[in-house]
Amino acid sequence: MNLKFYVTTPIYYPSGKFHIGTAYTTVLADSIKRYHTLKGEDTYLLTGNDEHGQKIEQKAKEANQTPKEYVEKMANMAKELWAKMEIEYDDFIQTTQERHEKIVQKIFDRFMEQKDIYKGEYEGWYCVPCETYFTQTQLKEGKCPDCGREVKIMKEEAYFFNMKKYTNQLLKYYEEHPDFIKPEYRKNEMINNFIKPGLEDLCVTRTSFDWGIKVIKDPKHVIYVWLDALTNYITALGYESKDDTLFQKYWPADLQIVGKDIARFHLIYWPIFLMALGIPLPKTILVHNWIMMKDGKMSKSKGNVIYPETLIERYGLDAVRYFLLREMPTSQDGIFSPESFVERYNFDLCNDLSNLLNRTISMVNKYFEGNIPKYNGQPNKVDKELEEYTLEQIEKFDEKWNHYEIATSIQEIWNLIARTNKYIDETMPWELAKQEQTEKLQSCMYHLAENLRKIAILIRPFMKDTANNIFRQIGIQENDMKNWKNLKQYDKIETSKVIKKGEPIFMRLNVAEEVEFLKNIMKK
Numbered sequence: 001m002n003l004k005f006y007v008t009t010p011i012y013y014p015s016g017k018f019h020i021g022t023a024y025t026t027v028l029a030d031s032i033k034r035y036h037t038l039k040g041e042d043t044y045l046l047t048g049n050d051e052h053g054q055k056i057e058q059k060a061k062e063a064n065q066t067p068k069e070y071v072e073k074m075a076n077m078a079k080e081l082w083a084k085m086e087i088e089y090d091d092f093i094q095t096t097q098e099r100h101e102k103i104v105q106k107i108f109d110r111f112m113e114q115k116d117i118y119k120g121e122y123e124g125w126y127c128v129p130c131e132t133y134f135t136q137t138q139l140k141e142g143k144c145p146d147c148g149r150e151v152k153i154m155k156e157e158a159y160f161f162n163m164k165k166y167t168n169q170l171l172k173y174y175e176e177h178p179d180f181i182k183p184e185y186r187k188n189e190m191i192n193n194f195i196k197p198g199l200e201d202l203c204v205t206r207t208s209f210d211w212g213i214k215v216i217k218d219p220k221h222v223i224y225v226w227l228d229a230l231t232n233y234i235t236a237l238g239y240e241s242k243d244d245t246l247f248q249k250y251w252p253a254d255l256q257i258v259g260k261d262i263a264r265f266h267l268i269y270w271p272i273f274l275m276a277l278g279i280p281l282p283k284t285i286l287v288h289n290w291i292m293m294k295d296g297k298m299s300k301s302k303g304n305v306i307y308p309e310t311l312i313e314r315y316g317l318d319a320v321r322y323f324l325l326r327e328m329p330t331s332q333d334g335i336f337s338p339e340s341f342v343e344r345y346n347f348d349l350c351n352d353l354s355n356l357l358n359r360t361i362s363m364v365n366k367y368f369e370g371n372i373p374k375y376n377g378q379p380n381k382v383d384k385e386l387e388e389y390t391l392e393q394i395e396k397f398d399e400k401w402n403h404y405e406i407a408t409s410i411q412e413i414w415n416l417i418a419r420t421n422k423y424i425d426e427t428m429p430w431e432l433a434k435q436e437q438t439e440k441l442q443s444c445m446y447h448l449a450e451n452l453r454k455i456a457i458l459i460r461p462f463m464k465d466t467a468n469n470i471f472r473q474i475g476i477q478e479n480d481m482k483n484w485k486n487l488k489q490y491d492k493i494e495t496s497k498v499i500k501k502g503e504p505i506f507m508r509l510n511v512a513e514e515v516e517f518l519k520n521i522m523k524k
């Protein structure tokens with residue numbers, strides 16, 4: 001078992017309200033952090049905002065504010081959203097904070113001294129929104145390969161980082177550390193698309209705008225946003241500062257999560273910067289796909305944007321977190337559509353999970369006055385089958401979370417929910433009651449309650465309130481019974497009393513009404 005677990009999200013460009021796609025990375029990171037906390041590890045989650053660059057300068061101007069005023073306002077907005085989404089972050093870094101800027105300057109100087117950075121002139125195709133130069137061959141139909149927008153030729157005196165010097169070291173590292181990049185196909189993409197054709201040196205400064213960290217010895221240059229942005233993961237921990245306790249404790253990161261659009265920066269430039277600094281690389285960088293709409297990317301102009309706040313207000317936080325995590329396959333983009341959201345809500349949350357809880361509570365009340373019977377230690381055949389299946393699912397769940405295959409692991413939990421529902425049909429408790437087969441009926445109620453307890457523990461990392469609601473309804477109070485420690489046991493649980501009348505945790509939605517509601521919201 002790990003003793004500590006350090007996980008990071010990318011730092012966000014505060015250029016507008018975050019939609020559900022942008023929120024995905026953070027929900028994922030938070031859920032993985034909570035899974036490790038549940039297992040008793042000392043966890044640390046870093047998130048924050050990426051506040052420099054031309055785009056931010058422009059946005060501030062449009063808002064009639066100084067860039068600093070603008071980024072402060074946006075940081076508060078982000079923090080409000082993360083509070084609504086119950087993101088348990090330990091630190092929120094802003095790249096305009098002194099703790100960050102000072103160290104970035106120090107790192108730049110060090111790279112200069114090491115001759116990793118040299119002065120030259122840059123000319124290339126530049127995408128303003130992405131703040132990235134591209135070579136002719138990297139363009140897609142003459143446009144930005146990342147965002148598809150127009151690019152323009154730009155030329156300026158600039159400093160460059162000598163990436164070529166580290167290419168072989170990077171390739172060797174990829175080869176020797178199979179867990180470094182997940183999923184694995186992203187590694188091949190990097191090698192085939194960027195490394196094999198010859199890695200370009202990276203331009204790391206600009207003179208065309210002001211809003212950035214100045215190069216101390218040549219202040220007409222500001223440090224190009226990726227060298228500034230990427231280093232946040234270590235400056236936040238106090239790297240090279242007076243107090244680097246957190247850095248000593250948590251670095252190297254166990255997991256860094258990024259969306260596919262910024263994979264190149266994290267899988268090539270970031271490890272090379274770290275190699276040049278002589279510090280260890282993160283253990284794993286996880287690249288996820290995007291949440292898309294049926295008609296492609298979310299964008300205001302298409303009128304297909306959906307914001308997390310809207311969904312949370314109407315359907316509750318847990319339904320939103322469930323949908324986001326469940327709908328993201330490893331190998332392709334996840335799709336949000338009003339129909340699929342409402343369908344998942346009705347089928348998975350209401351029919352499967354909520355009904356299992358409800359049926360169990362009402363039967364325990366009906367047959368045993370609300371008292372969950374004691375385990376007799378002698379499961380019959382059907383009970384035994386359920387126990388074995390449940391333990392297998394727990395193993396699968398654990399393995400998948402350790403490999404960050406979250407969508408499929410959630411599928412395994414819902415398989416367990418379906419299997420537990422099926423157990424009711426197999427045992428037919430109403431018949432057992434009629435035939436007065438009390439012992440079998442006791443065992444059945446015990447197994448149902450016990451599986452609900454296990455299911456609640458498994459969903460805790462991503463659906464905290466629902467898990468607590470289940471614990472409360474089946475009368476589990478002791479913290480130890482809500483934790484990983486006692487997850488696998490069937491026989492050590494003290495019995496408890498369920499609530500008198502079950503409360504549905506998810507109520508069936510009217511499909512037509514809700515689809516209409518969501519479509520209207522998207523248009524607005």
Ligand code: MSP
Pocket residue numbers: 010011012013014020021022023024025050229230231232257258259260261262289290291292298
């Ligand atoms: N500022 C840079 C990251 C610097 S990290 C040192 C950045 N910011 S961003 O705000 O544009 O994006 C933040 C994260 O949101 C990225 O991981 C990006 O992939 C993710 N997403 C943006 N739109 C998304 C979806 N539609 N779906 C899933 N993730 C998406 O890039």
